[in-house]
Amino acid sequence: MSNVILEMNGIVKEFNGIRALDGVSVSVERGEVHAICGENGAGKSTLMKVLSGVYAHGSFDGTITIDGEPVAYGSINDSERDGVVIIHQELALSPYLSIAENIFLGNEVQRGGVIDWNRTNLQATELLARVGLQENAATRVLELGVGKQQLVEIAKALSKEVRILILDEPTAALNDDDSAHLLGLIDQLRNQGITSIIISHKLKEIRAIADTVTVIRDGQTIESFPVKDSDDIETRIIRAMVGRPLDHQFPPRTPDIGEEKFRVEDWSVHHPIDVERVVVDRASFHVRAGEIVGFAGLMGAGRTELAMSLFGRSYGTGISGRVYKDGREIQTRTVGEAIRNGIAYVTEDRKRYGLNLIGSITVNVSAAALGKLARLGIIDRNREYAVADEYRKQMNIKTPSVSSVVGNLSGGNQQKVVLSKWIYSGPDVLILDEPTRGIDVGAKYEIYGIINEMAAQGKAVIVISSELPELIGLSDRIYTIAEGKLTGELDRAHATQEELMRYMTAARNEGAQAS
Amino acid sequence: MTTATPEQATAPVPPRPDPVRKKRRRVDMRQYGILAALAVIIVLFQVLTGGRLLYPGNVSNLIQQNAYVLILAIGMVIVIIAGHIDLSVGSIVATVGAVAALSMNSWGLPWGAAVALSLLVGALIGAWQGFWVAFVGIPAFIVTLAGMLVFRGVALVLLTGGTISGLPRAFNSIGSGTLPSTGTPDLITLGIGALASLALVVQQLKGRADLRRLNLPRERALSFVLKTAIAVVAIMYLCYLLAYNRGTPIILIILATLVLLYSFLLSRTVFGRHVYAMGGNLYAAMMSGVKTKWVNFFIFVNMGFLAGLAGVVSTARAGSAVASAGGSFELDAIAAVFIGGAAVQGGVGTVIGAVIGGLVMGVLNQGLSILSVDAAWQQVIKGLVLLLAVAFDVYSKRRTGR
Numbered sequence: 001m002s003n004v005i006l007e008m009n010g011i012v013k014e015f016n017g018i019r020a021l022d023g024v025s026v027s028v029e030r031g032e033v034h035a036i037c038g039e040n041g042a043g044k045s046t047l048m049k050v051l052s053g054v055y056a057h058g059s060f061d062g063t064i065t066i067d068g069e070p071v072a073y074g075s076i077n078d079s080e081r082d083g084v085v086i087i088h089q090e091l092a093l094s095p096y097l098s099i100a101e102n103i104f105l106g107n108e109v110q111r112g113g114v115i116d117w118n119r120t121n122l123q124a125t126e127l128l129a130r131v132g133l134q135e136n137a138a139t140r141v142l143e144l145g146v147g148k149q150q151l152v153e154i155a156k157a158l159s160k161e162v163r164i165l166i167l168d169e170p171t172a173a174l175n176d177d178d179s180a181h182l183l184g185l186i187d188q189l190r191n192q193g194i195t196s197i198i199i200s201h202k203l204k205e206i207r208a209i210a211d212t213v214t215v216i217r218d219g220q221t222i223e224s225f226p227v228k229d230s231d232d233i234e235t236r237i238i239r240a241m242v243g244r245p246l247d248h249q250f251p252p253r254t255p256d257i258g259e260e261k262f263r264v265e266d267w268s269v270h271h272p273i274d275v276e277r278v279v280v281d282r283a284s285f286h287v288r289a290g291e292i293v294g295f296a297g298l299m300g301a302g303r304t305e306l307a308m309s310l311f312g313r314s315y316g317t318g319i320s321g322r323v324y325k326d327g328r329e330i331q332t333r334t335v336g337e338a339i340r341n342g343i344a345y346v347t348e349d350r351k352r353y354g355l356n357l358i359g360s361i362t363v364n365v366s367a368a369a370l371g372k373l374a375r376l377g378i379i380d381r382n383r384e385y386a387v388a389d390e391y392r393k394q395m396n397i398k399t400p401s402v403s404s405v406v407g408n409l410s411g412g413n414q415q416k417v418v419l420s421k422w423i424y425s426g427p428d429v430l431i432l433d434e435p436t437r438g439i440d441v442g443a444k445y446e447i448y449g450i451i452n453e454m455a456a457q458g459k460a461v462i463v464i465s466s467e468l469p470e471l472i473g474l475s476d477r478i479y480t481i482a483e484g485k486l487t488g489e490l491d492r493a494h495a496t497q498e499e500l501m502r503y504m505t506a507a508r509n510e511g512a513q514a515s
Numbered sequence: 516m517t518t519a520t521p522e523q524a525t526a527p528v529p530p531r532p533d534p535v536r537k538k539r540r541r542v543d544m545r546q547y548g549i550l551a552a553l554a555v556i557i558v559l560f561q562v563l564t565g566g567r568l569l570y571p572g573n574v575s576n577l578i579q580q581n582a583y584v585l586i587l588a589i590g591m592v593i594v595i596i597a598g599h600i601d602l603s604v605g606s607i608v609a610t611v612g613a614v615a616a617l618s619m620n621s622w623g624l625p626w627g628a629a630v631a632l633s634l635l636v637g638a639l640i641g642a643w644q645g646f647w648v649a650f651v652g653i654p655a656f657i658v659t660l661a662g663m664l665v666f667r668g669v670a671l672v673l674l675t676g677g678t679i680s681g682l683p684r685a686f687n688s689i690g691s692g693t694l695p696s697t698g699t700p701d702l703i704t705l706g707i708g709a710l711a712s713l714a715l716v717v718q719q720l721k722g723r724a725d726l727r728r729l730n731l732p733r734e735r736a737l738s739f740v741l742k743t744a745i746a747v748v749a750i751m752y753l754c755y756l757l758a759y760n761r762g763t764p765i766i767l768i769i770l771a772t773l774v775l776l777y778s779f780l781l782s783r784t785v786f787g788r789h790v791y792a793m794g795g796n797l798y799a800a801m802m803s804g805v806k807t808k809w810v811n812f813f814i815f816v817n818m819g820f821l822a823g824l825a826g827v828v829s830t831a832r833a834g835s836a837v838a839s840a841g842g843s844f845e846l847d848a849i850a851a852v853f854i855g856g857a858a859v860q861g862g863v864g865t866v867i868g869a870v871i872g873g874l875v876m877g878v879l880n881q882g883l884s885i886l887s888v889d890a891a892w893q894q895v896i897k898g899l900v901l902l903l904a905v906a907f908d909v910y911s912k913r914r915t916g917r
Contacts, residue, residue, distance in 0.1 A: 311802075312804075314801070314802060334804075335801060335802060335803070335804040336804040336806065338804075339803075339804045345802070347802065352796075352798055352799075353798050353799055353802045354799055354802070355796065355799055356791070356792055356795030356796045356799055356800070356862070357795065357796060358795045358796075358858075358862050358863065359791065359792070359795050359862070363788065363791070363792070366788075367788075367792055367799070367800070367803040367805075368803040368804060370785045370788060370789075371785070374784070374785045377784045377785045377786060378783055378784050378785075379783055379784060379785060379788060381782075381783065382725055382726065382729050382731055383729075385731055386729060386731065389731075401732070421803070
């Protein structure tokens, strides 16, 4: 037992009655690198927040023991005092402070409230050497790239005398060189006796660095096994990740697929800030009228970036490539132009990009197509109200009235408002990004019905989703995307979760270009 | 399950009769809360001043003295709904006032041309600030803080510290004159009141008939009749008071036109809707195809134009231009907008609300002056009223959970 540093047992965590974690158990040995795998939404990040005290003791069920002692963290400060440090996916550094200031933020080297700058900089320099970051400790963090910022985070963790270092998708935003350096560092820390837990989608990385892997699915531990003993580790992980029975119900549909409606050629997009980084790499695809085409990719693969860059260059810089509709080349340089050319994009983040939450259902439904309701710039509000009310009925939006404020609706009903808005804009190409994220099963079924209906009307429908069963259930054809590249194209008959996951985890240059 | 059928989903939908549900448009309590507050303040001062607040002469004064706040508040509410602020309007008032006075007294322009030039200068100043806010992306707080300094300075340069008076009488009457009068009581004023009341009733009935024809939810008949009746009584009482003074102030006609025009602009036009959409969620507005930069630009052009108008009006009222004119006007306008129920985060607010907020400030000014309350204490009271009004707003929003 002395070899086990951390034991999490039967962890159950609910949000508004929905179980994010449903009895997860993990056992981590001292000094190992322990990988945690699972699909988006499987509960990995929630589990790590439980461990690090982000969700306080008492807000979940189950036990956590460290070195055999049960622990009860009320906050992230409690866990850090115990040497449990989490580095989140979104880095939490203050950009205008120096590296040294960031490392000791909240933990300042001080006497009586006065900071000892010499010791601060000295200790920071030592820590930077430990993580292999050759930068002056006085450099401001905003001058560093993401990879170096990640190292500053680790230096910060080391300053807290970390025993268990938790990294949530540490390489998701890094390029190959930075990733390699980071993995090397994790290996070094292992030699220094620091236990690491890393959450990762990248199976290649897990194979390279991890000692043990635990797979989580639907809030439960599926299996846990040593990496070295297993021959075909990637296949085993994939099977464990997706091996759930198809528990979704899909409304029946008879596809009626026509001519090619929408075609994208050699579409490339660069990161808006880190302009050298290619986020979408020469993507080419097409969608036919009446066809539902799925896009499968893990988080950070470039799915949303592809869609948003097509929709009025709402994401990215250095965009190149060509877009065709009905065989004619079209431009989509601004959102207005994209809408005029019959493209609609239903965002994955409806609260941020989709809705005016303090506005009524009526003004949200009409927002993308006010021109249809206005003459000489004057809105026919009676007709607007009637249109919104019609969508309320058709979409079954549950609300006392379309004058209700959208912010007060449930997630499913909000999603129906966003869908109404874009359907009312009269698109030929409908791009749906995570159309069922965060909504309950009943509303999902209704939204699937709406998607089918749109295809039946002859629209070209693109569905981006992290839920593979959903993609397989809805799509006529599925493209996979990994690290910005389209890595595969599977038709409905050949799309299985295992097959998709294989293409989705294919690294750059490894991807088999199926046709 | 109900989903869209092809024709219904894409084409604008002809409304269907829906006899089962009789929905009512929800009453905006916040708007009525402010109106009630105005009524309470009027009654309070009417009692405290022994009825002097609503003397015909005082009412006429109240309108003419506070016209600048109301004009500025109309522009400011649009700025604030869109999520900005404008600190420069007081300085623009001074600069435009200087331009108006110079153009008549030094450059020999007729008063009409001087007014047109003044409004143009206001709009150009607005365009200058709008350029920095919309296209360069500098926060409006900074741009207009700079504008506050710059245009106060410009006014000082133009007037070289002195005062220009002796402006044409026709110009001065914009601020302090009235329409021709037939004596006491002035029949023209009463006629205008009757016409306005009639127009209001016809417009209300027509709107209600439209709703009935389209089978859209309507408010209860009783509350509709009551509201319209109160509005008519208020209009007629105002006109009665004015008819027993000197007649209809010219500025009242200008104000009424602005209120109608800008209410329409904000509530009925695509431009107005875009302003609300940007204040509610800028990103969602962008992703819906709103040309956010141009909307921001025009908001500031319009603010400059209205500040120019306020400059004309207050110069005309004073009968002279001084470089110190318009001091703290921006704060009065901002206060009026927030008392009128606009949200600091943007996305919420109405022209009517801002005007009522301005009237609350005006009645306070007038009432406290009649009571000869010391100017220092007037400031204290006005500040506390602003604080309480917004505190009440925050409290009521928290209670309704949004």
